[in-house]
Amino acid sequence: MNAENLTQAMKNCGMRFLEFRRGTGIPPYVAGMVTSCRPDEGRLDRTVALDDPALVSKANAGWFDLAVECGLLSVERQFLLSIGVPHPDAVDHTDMEGVWGLVELLDDWDVMGAGCASGVTGSRYGHPAFVMSALDGSVFAQGTVWQGSVGTAVLPCPHRVQSLRDVATLNVGKPYRTAAENEDTLAWLAR
Template identity: 40%
Template sequence: MGTQERERKVYRALRRAGLDVIPDAVPAGTIPFAGGYGVEDVTGGFSHPYATPRLVERLNADWYDLAVSSGLLDHRREFLVMLPQGTRSHRAAQEHLHSGSDAPMLWTRVRLLDRWDIMGRGAASAFLGVRAGHPAFAMMALDSSVYIVASTGEAGVDVFAVGHPDRSENILRRMEQIVLDDSPYDHPQGKWQIAVWLKGRGGSTAALSDR
């Protein structure tokens, strides 16, 4: 996707949700993946059933409280959000979410604007969920000190904060597994980024276990 097309299809949608994209500004050394965390890695979070009154408003308020208390936002209210690269629309990203031909999911730097609606407009049309009140996203502090993930289940919404994902043995093991396995669901570019990051940090999860 060209720069102008990505601006029209992706960045404008994010801006309507209150996120201003800062292109090509992901800090060097950012952990490229933070899945596979364990219960012991979770440092905060919240859950709400879909029947919660004023669900979107409640989700937005709790997300902001968690973002501030966990350190997701820096002094300029900037952070990272995981976005599919090269997709032409939110619908296209959803259609190819679980196929081997999906675009790689990579970090993008954003700034939270004064007026925002992450759990409403964001979840509905800005690559941050399925529809309003049904978020699905991953966010990271610029210094990789906290990872926040939202998921939409059968009964409600769960949002968790994971502290220092780059130190989690669970996450590091999962990253090594992705590099070693030949799974059609792991995009080659994302897999390559994980391999480069692991090599750059030196050592392995086995070394961590020996500490």
């Protein structure tokens, strides 16, 4: 998805795409591991049954409650959203990497419905598949579909979670990681 299409798709779901952000010191692939963390590591969830007739409205409310409660949104309602872009050395369209997009949440938003349907925050209407971070990396959020429910998992203070630190350490220098990913990972591990 090019920047123009991305801007329009985000507008349609109540978000404003501001710019791509590289060199944040926050590796998107680590933020995408929130659902592998346990509650005793700080993970908080809000879920809605797949067969609930109010699935999208309840899932939106759960996401927003966690985003506000845990500090995902800045004062300006900005956050980072991982966006799939072609890997620098891509050989085909499936070779993607996550790059942070700086996003502003508008007043009339729909992360779990229109956002998912457009491919910005999910795979189809009511089926989230997103990775988000607070601007400073102090909170990670992941939207996903579980076996019988959908929802959001949030992890405050992710840099303190040993399981994430272990995965990040193992990923440094791997041939499938870009130089930028390695730099972000090392910066994140230095926190």
